[in-house]
Amino acid sequence: MINKRTRSFAALLAASxxxxxxxxxxxxxxxxxxxxxxxxxxxxxxxxxSTPAANIDPLGKYDPPIEVSVVxxxxxxxxxxxxxSIDDNIMTKKYLEILGIQFKNEWVSDxxxxxxxxxxxxxxxxxxxxxxxxLNQLSRMINQDQVADLTEAYETYASPLLRKSMEYGGGTGFxxxxxxxxxxxxxxxxxYYENVAIMxxxxxxxxxxxxxxxxxxxxxxxxxxxxxxxDPDGNGKADxxxxxxxxxxxxxxxxxxxxxxxxxATWVKDDSGQLVYGSIQPEMKEALAKLQDxxxxxxxxxxxxAKDWGKTADDxxxxxxxxxxxxxxxxxxxxxxxxxxTPDSDWNAYPIPVSADGSLMPKRPNxxxxxxxASKDMEHPEALIKSMNLWAEMxxxxxxxNDLFYKDIQGSPQYAGKEIHQYAKPYFFDxxxxxxxxxxxxxxxxxxxxxxxxxxxxxxxxxxxxKKNEPNGWAYYKYLLESEGxxxxxxxxxxxxxYLGAPTETMTKxxxxxxxxxxxxxxxxxxxxxxxxxxxxxxxDWKSLGGDDITKEVNAWASAQQ
Amino acid sequence: MKINKKDLTFFHLLVAPGxxxxxxxxxxxxxxxxIAFQNFNPSKGFIFSxxxxxxxxxxxxxxxxxxxxxxxxxxxxxxxxxxxxxxPVVFALFLNEARIMWFKRTxxxxxxxxxxxxxxxxxxxxxxxxxxxxxxxxxxxxSVGIPPIFFxxxxxxxxxxxxxxxxxxxxxxxxxxxxxALTGINPxxxxxxxxxxxxxxxxxxxxxxxxxxxVIVLMSTLSLGNVLNAGxxxxxxxxxxxVISSTDIIDTYIYRMGLIQAQYGLxxxxxxxKSVIGFVLIVISxxxxxxxxxxxxx
Numbered sequence: 001m002i003n004k005r006t007r008s009f010a011a012l013l014a015a016s017x018x019x020x021x022x023x024x025x026x027x028x029x030x031x032x033x034x035x036x037x038x039x040x041x042x043x044x045x046x047x048x049x050s051t052p053a054a055n056i057d058p059l060g061k062y063d064p065p066i067e068v069s070v071v072x073x074x075x076x077x078x079x080x081x082x083x084x085s086i087d088d089n090i091m092t093k094k095y096l097e098i099l100g101i102q103f104k105n106e107w108v109s110d111x112x113x114x115x116x117x118x119x120x121x122x123x124x125x126x127x128x129x130x131x132x133x134x135l136n137q138l139s140r141m142i143n144q145d146q147v148a149d150l151t152e153a154y155e156t157y158a159s160p161l162l163r164k165s166m167e168y169g170g171g172t173g174f175x176x177x178x179x180x181x182x183x184x185x186x187x188x189x190x191x192y193y194e195n196v197a198i199m200x201x202x203x204x205x206x207x208x209x210x211x212x213x214x215x216x217x218x219x220x221x222x223x224x225x226x227x228x229x230x231d232p233d234g235n236g237k238a239d240x241x242x243x244x245x246x247x248x249x250x251x252x253x254x255x256x257x258x259x260x261x262x263x264x265a266t267w268v269k270d271d272s273g274q275l276v277y278g279s280i281q282p283e284m285k286e287a288l289a290k291l292q293d294x295x296x297x298x299x300x301x302x303x304x305x306a307k308d309w310g311k312t313a314d315d316x317x318x319x320x321x322x323x324x325x326x327x328x329x330x331x332x333x334x335x336x337x338x339x340x341x342t343p344d345s346d347w348n349a350y351p352i353p354v355s356a357d358g359s360l361m362p363k364r365p366n367x368x369x370x371x372x373x374a375s376k377d378m379e380h381p382e383a384l385i386k387s388m389n390l391w392a393e394m395x396x397x398x399x400x401x402n403d404l405f406y407k408d409i410q411g412s413p414q415y416a417g418k419e420i421h422q423y424a425k426p427y428f429f430d431x432x433x434x435x436x437x438x439x440x441x442x443x444x445x446x447x448x449x450x451x452x453x454x455x456x457x458x459x460x461x462x463x464x465x466x467k468k469n470e471p472n473g474w475a476y477y478k479y480l481l482e483s484e485g486x487x488x489x490x491x492x493x494x495x496x497x498x499y500l501g502a503p504t505e506t507m508t509k510x511x512x513x514x515x516x517x518x519x520x521x522x523x524x525x526x527x528x529x530x531x532x533x534x535x536x537x538x539x540x541d542w543k544s545l546g547g548d549d550i551t552k553e554v555n556a557w558a559s560a561q562q
Numbered sequence: 563m564k565i566n567k568k569d570l571t572f573f574h575l576l577v578a579p580g581x582x583x584x585x586x587x588x589x590x591x592x593x594x595x596x597i598a599f600q601n602f603n604p605s606k607g608f609i610f611s612x613x614x615x616x617x618x619x620x621x622x623x624x625x626x627x628x629x630x631x632x633x634x635x636x637x638x639x640x641x642x643x644x645x646x647x648x649x650p651v652v653f654a655l656f657l658n659e660a661r662i663m664w665f666k667r668t669x670x671x672x673x674x675x676x677x678x679x680x681x682x683x684x685x686x687x688x689x690x691x692x693x694x695x696x697x698x699x700x701x702x703x704x705s706v707g708i709p710p711i712f713f714x715x716x717x718x719x720x721x722x723x724x725x726x727x728x729x730x731x732x733x734x735x736x737x738x739x740x741x742x743a744l745t746g747i748n749p750x751x752x753x754x755x756x757x758x759x760x761x762x763x764x765x766x767x768x769x770x771x772x773x774x775x776x777v778i779v780l781m782s783t784l785s786l787g788n789v790l791n792a793g794x795x796x797x798x799x800x801x802x803x804x805v806i807s808s809t810d811i812i813d814t815y816i817y818r819m820g821l822i823q824a825q826y827g828l829x830x831x832x833x834x835x836k837s838v839i840g841f842v843l844i845v846i847s848x849x850x851x852x853x854x855x856x857x858x859x860x
Contacts, residue, residue, distance in 0.1 A: 115822075116821050119821065119824050122604065122824075123602075123604045123824070123826065124604060125604040125605050125607075136823065136824060137824070140824065144603050144604060144605050144606075145605050146604070146605050239695065239696060247802050247803050247804075248803075302694065302695065303693065303694060303695055303712070303714075303715070305714070305715050305802055305803060305804040306689060306693075306712075306714035306715060306802050306804070308802075311689075508823075508825070509621070509825070509828075510625070512818065512819070512822075512823050513625055513626055513627050516627065516803075516806065517626070519803045520803050520804075520806055520807055523803045523804050524804070527715065527804070529715075529804075541626075545626055
């Protein structure tokens with residue numbers, strides 16, 4: 001919430017990770033629109049509807065070709081092959097060739113400015129045919145009657161592969177995009193476990209100090225303390241710390257607080273089935289007290305309050321922090337950067353600490369943070385679904401264009417290392433279950449030392465990159481084998497975000513100041529600048545400053561779903 | 563002197579582009595202020611959006627942060643104005659006593675230089691220099707036995723740092739103004755005073771300071787109009803959750819509310835309040851300036 005640049009930076013870096021996650025940034029900013037698998041899917045929508053006339057082809061070509069306007073985003077990781085550009089490249093050519101859709105960038109902006117520019121476009125009612133928007137923008141555009149109803153287009157044209165991706169885990173990504181039973185936006189899913197915390201620890205530091213990987217909070221306390229006191233990098237200076245925490249209280253906070261069954265900025269079900277806000281529950285007080293202890297023992301970075309996500313990542317890369325709580329893909333960034341600084345370093349992935357009763361109950365925020373919408377004035381809104389169909393056929397295992405994408409395009413020397421999937425039109429989306437599948441194949445392949453067991457097209461080249469010791473090879477191996485292994489170990493025991501709707505009226509007006517109050521109070525408590533009793537005052541302030549109204553609205557939504 | 567009609571047309575043409583730019587970028591956008599009284603809906607436009615009267619203003623004062631940001635803004639900018647007045651005057655007086663010309667010129671340029679750096683860059687530098695974990699400043703403190711100060715985590719020190727760094731960055735400009743005023747003092751006064759046996763200190767006290775007093779009064783009254791501008795660039799690039807309650811200012815508040823949360827009505831309302839107060843302050847400062855420093859625009 002504080003630092004706009006940070007968020008964009010984080011988003012940029014995250015995007016550069018090959019699995020295209022906006023992990024940390026979205027995790028921190030997408031606090032109230034989460035979804036959960038437990039939600040019922042509207043029965044009158046998607047899948048089971050009757051397939052109309054057989055001549056409707058999900059990949060039917062427009063003849064003559066149509067033009068569809070979008071907006072483009074550039075960033076330092078968006079690289080083009082010789083002679084290509086954001087307006088004209090191999091992907092735009094393929095879409096024109098196969099679907100007869102010519103994508104045209106209405107404007108192109110740097111990733112750090114796209115949020116503000118798109119807000120401007122929405123507010124001047126000057127939107128392109130198709131745009132990718134966040135939760136707030138989506139709900140504004142629906143309420144302002146700016147976007148097209150996609151219900152029919154989706155039911156008619158969505159291919160089975162596209163449906164599989166859109167409806168993975170219950171299709172909860174559709175929830176905020178619906179109004180009166182109609183779909184106004186297509187979810188842009190990330191990996192299903194996108195924002196689930198995993199504990200990464202410097203293996204070389206553990207070995208050097210003769211420590212065991214921690215399983216409980218108390219063991220974590222000892223290891224983190226040792227990392228800050230016993231000079232694990234051996235340079236004779238007290239310049240290392242245990243737990244890297246960022247000032248948006250990201251995954252390190254979740255990793256520790258989950259052990260107390262406390263879930264910040266998440267709507268959870270209480271014993272009576274009501275939805276309650278995780279940040280104000282009594283469990284959170286215990287978690288904060290422990291974090292205060294950890295900070296006082298110098299087990300947490302003493303300067304975390306002044307460090308945003310990017311700065312924390314830099315620190316970890318520079319070998320200052322030894323315990324990093326992050327998403328499954330983070331061996332790609334920042335963990336792989338530690339090795340360029342300290343060549344003999346190594347990280348291992350572990351589950352987060354267990355709670356007092358020995359159970360593991362991490363939080364799983366939603367995996368959809370953006371939606372693709374079509375302008376109300378667009379002539380062919382089904383072109384959005386068709387383009388998504390084509391991308392599904394290229395990217396998702398079993399698609400008829402898998403070979404075209406993975407072999408002919410991504411596999412050719414011309415496009416090597418260009419992260420060509422970022423040019424997917426109109427916008428990239430992932431197969432939420434993909435990494436778990438590849439993870440399983442990696443496990444088999446590693447156990448039997450047989451690379452042929454990796455058959456997923458997106459896994460094959462990653463396995464080869466690992467075998468050939470290519471850049472990122474280490475990271476692919478770590479995240480697909482170890483991180484996915486940890487996720488598999490978590491199994492089904494997650495606390496899901498239980499509020500799936502669009503921001504409520506009071507949320508729109510007051511959530512920002514409530515979030516600010518929360519962040520400020522929690523930061524002060526952790527740093528010992530405020531006594532733990534401040535928590536009680538925060539909880540009552542939160543309620544009186546609009547939280548009670550929000551709770552009512554959220555529960556009204558929940559009862560309307562039943 | 564008589565000016566004929568043809569000449570006037572030429573002058574009007576010269577001024578036209580400036581007037582046009584002013585109309586286009588300063589006056590035309592003023593109509594957007596109506597958003598402050600609407601539930602603005604872009605697909606309906608300015609005219610057909612729902613009118614809500616002073617609802618946004620009322621709601622603003624219901625929000626817990628609004629009064630705090632106004633208070634912070636005034637406190638921080640007053641600190642900046644006072645420091646920004648004293649430092650350049652004292653510095654200009656010292657520099658004026660320097661007799662070596664190249665030294666004076668060089669120093670003058672050097673202190674003006676930081677003015678050209680952006681806060682994005684300075685922000686990054688300050689975080690590193692003032693870090694408690696190996697930052698140069700705190701290492702220096704520790705080497706003389708003073709415990710390190712966490713500038714970015716302590717509300718008191720953060721404000722001090724904000725004011726000092728702002729003065730350091732900007733005082734070069736005012737120094738030049740005061741130096742110019744100093745050169746305007748008639749040297750005969752100094753000579754006469756020296757003959758009468760006045761010491762350097764006495765000469766400063768009775769000739770130099772009264773000589774530049776009108777400029778000091780002018781600069782301070784004019785800065786009154788800036789009381790609600792506490793420096794967006796600087797604070798936006800430096801603040802963090804630990805110090806936000808004591809450093810969040812109106813402009814950062816508007817930025818978050820308008821550009822991030824897209825609550826245009828609310829953001830416009832608070833911007834309008836700021837403009838109204840700023841307008842009153844400018845009128846007052848202009849009156850004061852014209853009374854005490856004989857400063858007139860018209």
